Amino acid sequence: MSRQGIRIERLSKRYGSGDTAFWALKDVNMQVAPGEVVGLIGPSGSGKSTLLKCLGAVIDPTSGRMTLDDQVIYDEGWRVRDLGALRRDQIGFVFQAPYLIPFLDATDNVALLPMLAGVPNDEARRRALELLTALDVQHRARAMPSQLSGGEQQRVAIARGLVNRPPVILADEPTAPLDSQRAMAVIRILNDMAQQLQTAVIVVTHDEKIIPTFKRIYHIRDGVTHEEAGEGRGLG
């Protein structure tokens, strides 16, 4: 399967029907290439969360088309059957809060995804340790989430998003709870991993500190997006 990133065309999402119908997304177009990190910015109620849920195959769009690499995910009412397997194998999620599983240590939090996909435990843990090493938290591999600092938890969460080497990562306010130094470190990690694994990364953010780091930014307002070039600075 060749890496082509994620592409959506004329994606719309309507909530309700009749007089109460509300269009949260209107003919949204977006394309993110492998290895690219783009920002998605917009005020509250602009449709960011709805777009993220459509991109994450959590809710179905009303119309439009979405492809991931060369696989069609949605196409005008049609969609792939097993969205759970799609999310597990092809979409990485990084949340504002790490949402680590509290009863699994750092390694198993990361290794859980490949295990769910049927990868043997040893191999899954090896992959998890590789990523934890790349993210510089290998020394906390056996620690439980409650024993990790906020920054360490976020790095473990990023490792979990990357462990199945998905073609796309959706990061929802990943730097919100962090100070500027740690926020920049997270963005740097996402950039490095996107380059290394040829993964398309979409970062939803309000964080003024990290907005200048994107080379491309999608603004969204009232369900409509427009694209603009970013500054792409600060990552060295």
Place this chain on the structure above:
Amino acid sequence: MISLAGRDILHTWGKFVFTGIGLGLLIGVTLTMAGVYRGMVEDGRVLLDNSGADLWVVQRDTLGPYAESSSVPDDLWRGIRAMPGVVQAANITYLTMQVGLGEQDVRAMVVGISAGGSGEPGWPPQLVAGRQITRGHYEAVADLASGARLGDVLRIRRNHYRVVGLTRRMVSSSGDPMVFIPLKDAQEAQFLKDNDAILMQRRRTEANPAFNRPAVPDLLDAVIASQTSNSYVNAVLVRIAPEFTAQQVAEPIRRWKRLTVYDRAQMEGILVGKLIATSARQIGMFLVILALVSAAIVAFLIYTLTMDKIREIAVLKLIGTKNRTIAAMIVQQALVLGLIGFVVGKITATFAAPLFPKYVLLVPFDTAAGFAAVLAICVLASVVAIRVALRVDPAEAIG
């Protein structure tokens, strides 16, 4: 694949262990209640075994001598002894009463046994200490559960009996210890009145012109003598020859003696099906209530644990965990809770059983059935939590 349930249990082991102990105590009570019922049935069987009888001959149309009162003449046994297939026949009386022992009294079943010896129907088959009754009056053989020891003096009505022998597990179907005394003493004890009552009855009889006829001077003495003596027993115990069946011997006794005869199976049916039936139903109700309470406790805990993990479950679903994996995690946790509870319950019941005043019989079948019931209850109790977990929208993880 790692065990999500196992890891969660290890993470919150304290909650599981302490809830398991609480549940275990409840299961322990349940197992003990089942043991009390088994003990009652076993006491009934022991009563029949120890009587050494193959047939019980009782007053016609009664369920005597254990479930109803029965009264038959004490000379009847001779006629029964002569019937075909009868090897031994012996009179017996049963009277449940308070027996004085030192300063206290104990509830006991006083058994009147006819003259004879060990091996006669009705006699205690084995002693753990002392000897059998050898005198016609004022000797007793008592069960250890009565608290009596060799040489102790028991008080039955106005008379005193020296304990010459001790038995073990000789109890009534209610679990009361047995005290064996000579038949004549037991017959007297059943109808013995105090002196004032005897005097008043004599005066009433003397005042009755039908009994006090000047022309028949011995009539009054004969009537008074019949009033103050008891020539009845509760049953005749019969042992039959090996070449006869119980029905072959019982049928002629029913037909020619106009009495009711029960064989071993019928008597066991009366004891289990009638005498302890109400107690069995009460225990059954307790078992149902305890099962419902156990199910409610497991359901509440599993539901609470699941609600505590709603966000994690949303994340698990978002990253593609199958519904059956999440359901299996919840069921496994419920089963582990049940397992902890059952082990604690079994240990509790085993150690508590000897402390009960009644005989508690814990049988392997009840243990196995209890274990299966606990597992089934745990699976059912996890249904509500599973429904909640499966309804969690993975979008909740995104916000």
